[in-house]
Amino acid sequence: MDILVVGGGGREHAIIWALAKSPKAGKIHCAPGNAGIAQLAECHPIAVNEFDKLTALAVELNVGLVVIGPDDPLADGIVDAFDKTGIPVFGPRRNAAEIEGSKTFMKDLLHKYNIPTADYEKFDNYEQAQAYLNEQAIPVVIKADGLAAGKGVTVAYSREEADQALRSIMVDKVFGEAGAKVIIEEFLAGQEMSILAFVDGETVRPMAAAQDHKPVFDNDEGPNTGGMGTYSPLPHIPASIIEEAVETIIKPTAKAMVSEGRPFQGVLFAGLMISPDGKPKTIEFNARFGDPETQVVLPRLKSDLLDIFWATVHGKLADIQIEWSDEAAVCVVLASGGYPGPYAKGVVIEGLEQVDEAVVFHAGTARNESGEWVTNGGRILGVVGLGADIAEARNKAYAQAEQIRFDGKHQRSDIAAKALVNQ
Structure with a gap:
């Protein structure tokens, strides 16, 4: 069957890579996709929040399945929109996606059903939140209620940091309406x-x-x-x-x-x-x-x-039964200099063709007019090494990541280091 995957990052590249191995998969489409995904799927320049265009595309292509990758469209009801087409969609409807779209909903649900989580309080008033925060032990965790691209959580290790995080979310509104409510949560160690x-x-x-x-x-x-x-x-x-x-x-x-x-x-x-x-x-x-x-x-x-x-x-x-390999996998992300703050785009990437012992998933890449690979985001590539254990997979990931070069390339050097104590 033909498939449409909605999204355009490293996650969607990995999903498409796995789907492409299925003998039952026909043509795979992706909207909007990226330059790396375009090697496996036909990409369509439609944004993930353009529901009318996406549903029309799925109907036009006569796909048998739609797969939703990112969080924002799920929270906004993309599955509900696709339901009207009659095409099967993999992903939760809007009322179920709220478990991610609203941290207050999620925390209240866990509290109601006695599911283990950190102690918390929720606020929609800055002064009340500040007064409560002043009474809490440090470190403390402050979370914007809504979706904030993975950046709406601050673990504050000082009063100053805690106060600044709360002000940024509720007063400066750095996350827009996602910060209209906040969760102040006990810090969990471990x-x-x-x-x-x-x-x-x-x-x-x-x-x-x-x-x-x-x-x-x-x-x-x-x-x-x-x-x-x-x-x-x-x-x-x-x-x-x-x-x-x-x-x-x-x-x-x-x-x-x-x-x-x-x-x-x-x-x-x-x-x-x-x-x-x-x-x-x-x-x-x-x-x-x-x-x-x-x-x-x-x-x-x-x-x-x-x-x-x-x-x-x-x-x-x-x-159905689901089977997993005993192999280990380690992914090292290569990011643009300055990420998660401002960063340059259009920087030429070299060495991708030299990677032969790892899987490379594209997160933020494009092609320039000369056909060269260039950066087009904060996180650019995920280099995945596979091996008999974490140590082997890690060595492969880092060795292969060294083959890839672009100005400003940034990566952590300690991915999976915690796992090596038992190896």
Whole structure:
């Protein structure tokens, strides 16, 4: 069957790369896509928020399945728009995507159903929020309620930093309406972990666990980004803790969404913190594949991704088995100089053709008039090494990343370092 994937980043490139391996996949289309995706799919210059144009395109192309990648269109109801076409869509409807689109909704849901998460309070008034913040211990976590491209969360390690974060969100409105409400949350110490799961109502099929690196600099320093690298599996986190997270957090959340009349269908992504005593708590939920978690999870998938998507959208996820490779995967993100702040575009990229022992997923690339690869975003490429263990996969990722050159290239040097203690 022909397929339309909505989105244009590294996550969508990884999804298309995995779908292209299916013998059941016909022609793959992507809107808007990017220069790297164009090597596997026909790209259409339609933005992810142009619902009328996207639905018309899907009907015109007579695709058999639509896959939604990014968070913003899901929160804005793109699946509901596609429902009117009768074309099967992989992704949650608007009322279910609110689990990511509103942190206050998510936190209230977890509180109502006694699902482990950090203590919190919510505010829509700056003075009240400031008064509460003044009473809290440091460090403290401050979150914009709505979607903010992965940058709406501040872990404040000083009063000054906390006050500035709150003012930026609620007074300066750096995230617009996404900051009309805030969550002030207790700081959780421990190991972070991401578990993505295919979900169809109450049926949950967890994927291989992964760990992201959000801050822009080594040792988790500097401002948060969309993600500077990931790895999977997590040899330093016992399987029993991963299983506990699935049983006490992900499955109860899927069941709670059904109870609330918001059945979730698609990928439910749990961002978790494992406390020093080994107990998982929920940091956040996303309503779609993570980026760059997808770039290390899907290369470890042995089953046919198209079969999984098809079963999910038709309510038959419980009928299929999903197999994962024992291989390890490490993704090192190459970013533009200055990211997550201002950065240049159109910088020539060299050396891509020299990469022969890693998978490269394009996040922010284009072609110039001379046909050269150029930068076109903050995060440019995800270089994924595969190996028998994390150490081998990591060595491949970094060695291959060195082959790629562009002015201002920035990468963290410590991706997956935490996992090496057990290897």
